[in-house]
Amino acid sequence: MTASTVAPPTPKTAPSSSPSTSDREPAQRPRGIFWHRVQRVLRSVWKPISIFIPVFILATFFTFLLGAVSGRSPAALQLGDSATPDAVAALNHQFGLDQPFFVRYFDWLGTLLSGNFGNSWVSGVPVAKLLGDRAVVSLSVAGLALLIGLVFGFILGAVAAHFQTRWPDRVITTGTTVISVLPPFVVGIALIAVFAIWLRWLPAVGFVPITKGFWPWASHLILPAVALSFDTVSDVARQLRTGLVSVYRENYVIGATVRGIGPRRVFWVHVLRNGVGPALSVLGLKFPALLGGAVLIESIFGLAGYGVFAAQSAVSGDVPSVQAVLVISVVLVVVFNLLVNVVLNRLIPSAARGV
Amino acid sequence: MIKTLWKLRSTKIAAAMLLFIALITIVGPFVAPYDPLATSSQALAAPSASHWLGTDYLGRDVLSRILAGAPLSVGSTVLVAVIALLVGAIPGILSVYLRAGFEWVSLRVVDTFIALPFLVFAVAMTALLGNGIIQAMIAVGLLVSPLFYRVARSATLSVANSQYVEAAVLAGASTGYIVRKHVWSKVLPPIAISLATTLGLGLIVISSLQFLGIGVQPPTPTWGGILASDLGYLQQQPYAPIYPTALILITVLAFNLLADAIRDAAGESGRILIGSKGAQANRARRLAAVSSDYPEKEAA
Numbered sequence: 001m002t003a004s005t006v007a008p009p010t011p012k013t014a015p016s017s018s019p020s021t022s023d024r025e026p027a028q029r030p031r032g033i034f035w036h037r038v039q040r041v042l043r044s045v046w047k048p049i050s051i052f053i054p055v056f057i058l059a060t061f062f063t064f065l066l067g068a069v070s071g072r073s074p075a076a077l078q079l080g081d082s083a084t085p086d087a088v089a090a091l092n093h094q095f096g097l098d099q100p101f102f103v104r105y106f107d108w109l110g111t112l113l114s115g116n117f118g119n120s121w122v123s124g125v126p127v128a129k130l131l132g133d134r135a136v137v138s139l140s141v142a143g144l145a146l147l148i149g150l151v152f153g154f155i156l157g158a159v160a161a162h163f164q165t166r167w168p169d170r171v172i173t174t175g176t177t178v179i180s181v182l183p184p185f186v187v188g189i190a191l192i193a194v195f196a197i198w199l200r201w202l203p204a205v206g207f208v209p210i211t212k213g214f215w216p217w218a219s220h221l222i223l224p225a226v227a228l229s230f231d232t233v234s235d236v237a238r239q240l241r242t243g244l245v246s247v248y249r250e251n252y253v254i255g256a257t258v259r260g261i262g263p264r265r266v267f268w269v270h271v272l273r274n275g276v277g278p279a280l281s282v283l284g285l286k287f288p289a290l291l292g293g294a295v296l297i298e299s300i301f302g303l304a305g306y307g308v309f310a311a312q313s314a315v316s317g318d319v320p321s322v323q324a325v326l327v328i329s330v331v332l333v334v335v336f337n338l339l340v341n342v343v344l345n346r347l348i349p350s351a352a353r354g355v
Numbered sequence: 356m357i358k359t360l361w362k363l364r365s366t367k368i369a370a371a372m373l374l375f376i377a378l379i380t381i382v383g384p385f386v387a388p389y390d391p392l393a394t395s396s397q398a399l400a401a402p403s404a405s406h407w408l409g410t411d412y413l414g415r416d417v418l419s420r421i422l423a424g425a426p427l428s429v430g431s432t433v434l435v436a437v438i439a440l441l442v443g444a445i446p447g448i449l450s451v452y453l454r455a456g457f458e459w460v461s462l463r464v465v466d467t468f469i470a471l472p473f474l475v476f477a478v479a480m481t482a483l484l485g486n487g488i489i490q491a492m493i494a495v496g497l498l499v500s501p502l503f504y505r506v507a508r509s510a511t512l513s514v515a516n517s518q519y520v521e522a523a524v525l526a527g528a529s530t531g532y533i534v535r536k537h538v539w540s541k542v543l544p545p546i547a548i549s550l551a552t553t554l555g556l557g558l559i560v561i562s563s564l565q566f567l568g569i570g571v572q573p574p575t576p577t578w579g580g581i582l583a584s585d586l587g588y589l590q591q592q593p594y595a596p597i598y599p600t601a602l603i604l605i606t607v608l609a610f611n612l613l614a615d616a617i618r619d620a621a622g623e624s625g626r627i628l629i630g631s632k633g634a635q636a637n638r639a640r641r642l643a644a645v646s647s648d649y650p651e652k653e654a655a
Contacts, residue, residue, distance in 0.1 A: 051466065058467040070483035181607050183559040185566050185579075186600050189586055193593050204589075285469075292474030296563050300586065310475055311567055314482030322479045329472040337470075 040349070041342060052334045059330045060112070063323050064105050072121075072317035108323075117324035122316055127324045131306060135328075137207050138305035142294050144225035145232065149290075150283070152229070153236025157279060158272075160237065161244035173241070176234035184293045188227040188300040195223060205302030224301040228293050232286050239282045243275035250274075277348050284340035291329045360620040365612045372609035376602070380429045383422035391415065391423035391576045408598055412588050417581070421598055424576040428562060429606065431492050435557040436550055438496025443503025444546060450504075451511045465501040473498055474563060481570045491570030495560050499553055506549045510542045544621035548614050555610035562603055578603055 092098050099107070111118065117127035160172040196204035202223055208216040247253060248271060256266045295307030306325050313321035360366050388407075395414035402409045408417040450458045480494035481487075514520060514537065523533050564570045565579025573580075578599040585595040 052470075054463045055467045055470050058463060059471060062467070062471075066480060066483055070485075072483065181555070181604070181611055183563065183603065183607075185563060185582060186596075186604070189582065189589070189596050189600070192586075193589055193596070197589055197593060288470060288472040289474075291472040292476075295474050295478055296566065299567055307475060307478075311478045311482065311569060314479045315486060315569070317483065319483065322483060326471075326475060326479055329475055330470065333470050333472060 040345065045338060045342060047341075049338070052338070056330065056334055060109060060327060061105065063326045063330075064108060066326075067319040067323055068101060068104075070317070070319065072319050112327060117327075118320040120313075120318055120321050122313075122318045122321075127321050130321065131309070131324060131328070134304055134306045134309050136209075137303050138294055138298070138307060140221055141224050141228060141297065141303065141305065142290055144221055145228035145290060146287075148225055148229040149232025149236055149286075153233045153279070154240060156233065156237035157240025158244065158267075160241040161248065161275075162267075164241075164245050164248070169241075172237065176237045179230050180234040180238075182230060184227055184231070184296050185300060187230050188224070188297055191223050191227050192300070207303050224297045224303060227300070228290065228297045231293065232283070232290060235282050235286055236279050240276065240279035243278040244271055245275075247271045247275035273347055277344060280340055280344050280347075284337045287336045288329075288333050291332060360616060363616045363620060366616040366620075369609045369612040369616065372605050373613070376425075376429060376606050376609070379422060379602070380425040383425045387416075387419035387422040389416035389419040391420045392574055409592070409595070411581075411584060411595070417595070417598065420576040420581055421578065421602065424578050424581060424599075425602075427488065427571065427575065428558065428565070428578040428603075431488055432554060432557040432561050432606075434492050435496045435499065435561060436553045438492060439499040439553055439557075440503055440546070440550060442497060443500030444507040447504040447507030448511045448542075450508050451515055461504070465504050468498060468501045471498065474560070477560060477564060478567060478569050481564060486570060488570050491561065491564050495557060495564070499557065499560075502549050502553060503546065506545045507542065510545045514538050514541045544617060548617050548621075551610045551614035551617060555607040555614070558603060558606050558610075 089098070097104070108118070115128070117131070119125065120127055120130060123130075156172050156176065160169045163169045192204045195202045202219050204223070206220055208220050210217040253266060253270055256270050257263075261270075291307075294305060295311060297303070298305040298308045299311070306328070310322055310325040313325075393415065395410065395416075397406070397410050397414050406416050406418070408421070411417055411420070446457075446461050450461050477491070477494050477498055480497075481491040484490040484494070517537075520533060520537055523537060528536075561570075562577075562579035562582070565577040566583045568580070568583065571577055571580060581599045582596055585592065585599075588595065
């Protein structure tokens with residue numbers, strides 16, 4: 001029920017917002033509401049993009065710098081200590097490492113944009129090939145965790161706000177505070193101990209592709225996803241509670257009640273739409289932590305995801321593989337934040353003016 | 356301010372917990388009953404009189420390992436917080452005064468650091484730069500520093516643009532007096548709050564790295580590492596992870612309590628207060644104000 005929490009207000013956006021916006025800018029009326037809305041989405045995408053482009057460039061620069069500073073080279077990995085200087089030079093030339101730093105950086109950036117992550121220094125196989133299968137594992141875990149975080153975070157936050165200062169609120173507020181300080185590896189171990197070893201309901205480790213059936217796939221994903229989602233659930237719940245509680249005190253909510261609008265409609269139309277902002281933006285901020293936590297969760301639950309891959313490649317010094325994972329995660333964060341921004345601007349148009 | 360803080364019950368609880376952890380960290384390695392690396396034939400033994408917390412899969416004494424791992428876990432957390440404080444707070448304060456270019460660049464860098472998936476970068480940085488505890492501390496410290504940058508910057512901004520500082524300057528107050536009386540009291544509490552938060556967060560991140568086996572070599576005992584090895588033997592010893600977990604949680608909880616207490620004592624709690632905690636803080640603040648008013652008036 002709450003998965004659709006974000007959606008219901010959107011259809012109502014059209015009748016309520018179109019008169020007010022066309023009052024402000026009457027020139028747009030002839031071109032129609034459709035064009036106006038497209039423009040608004042474009043505008044809400046453009047502003048964050050102008051912030052995210054420097055972020056993206058800096059992040060890729062850091063990533064590349066990290067590889068350069070580390071002093072790792074394919075020659076040391078493939079040829080060992082007894083390599084002749086000629087062989088080292090030949091291999092460095094093959095990987096383009098004899099070029100100056102900035103030439104290499106822009107070359108690398110160019111190949112990135114065409115979707116090529118280079119070849120692994122350890123095995124010589126294209127990194128994209130190595131990452132392909134692992135991305136499926138990681139994205140299913142992180143995606144499921146995000147879904148759980150959204151659904152339960154919204155339910156808990158809404159319930160807490162509805163019963164504010166009474167016992168359900170206290171239970172939820174205390175519970176989410178406790179949960180938020182639990183490190184993911186503690187949650188993971190506890191879940192394995194209870195559900196896999198004690199109750200024997202779910203498998204503790206491994207991953208089964210969805211082609212082998214839905215239940216085997218889901219049963220392997222539930223525990224990792226739940227462990228990963230704890231942090232998101234508590235943050236979304238707390239932010240939503242704070243947002244909703246402050247909106248409940250606004251005069252227009254009292255006004256709506258006085259006009260005889262039922263409590264359910266007041267909640268869905270008046271309160272939720274205006275109070276959801278902080279929860280949504282915290283979701284955008286939380287996303288990097290979700291991707292980062294995946295490293296730990298994958299290692300606990302024995303999943304061959306990209307986090308474990310990054311850790312292994314980093315230890316062995318396979319710079320292109322590490323860089324590929326870092327760049328992919330940065331891109332995911334940026335794209336997800338753009339999406340959050342678009343949704344936020346659709347729900348609360350006044351937020352667009354303040355970005 | 357410290358007097359107010361001390362009157363709060365949560366401060367006392369947090370201080371007691373931190374004292375316990377500090378004791379373990381400083382004295383622990385010397386009082387450990389066994390060599391943390393010495394193996395014995397009793398593998399996976401249950402807690403007994405000779406091994407208070409039992410033994411692990413190689414027959415090593417768990418209590419000794421936990422005590423020996425404390426400096427690496429807690430000590431490096433403290434250093435992480437110090438690094439983050441230095442790297443974050445100084446540019447944060449400077450960004451207010453060295454306008455334009457520096458401000459723009461530092462803000463963009465901080466934006467980037469916040470957008471990076473934290474743990475992935477910490478793992479990659481530590482492992483690529485040499486996989487030692489020093490590298491781990493630098494990597495985590497750098498990645499946490501934006502918190503201090505933002506807090507220090509916003510506090511400094513609000514003081515620098517405030518009318519009471521302007522008024523104090525006009526009234527002929529010396530810079531030293533203004534810093535002591537106005538700037539310090541405004542900038543210090545938020546930084547203290549983030550320091551306490553960072554200490555808790557830092558322990559979690561450092562333990563996570565140790566759990567993954569990053570930044571530390573295998574036989575060395577650390578709290579995160581002990582957890583990782585316990586994970587493989589959950590079937591035989593489902594209670595084993597409780598000890599390191601309890602220590603990590605006590606430390607994190609104590610630092611969070613401390614952060615909340617500082618926030619309450621400084622009157623900065625923006626949250627909606629349920630129960631008596633806020634009222635308690637207010638009363639303590641009032642009492643401190645009354646008791647400190649008299650000596651000040653006499654001095655003036």
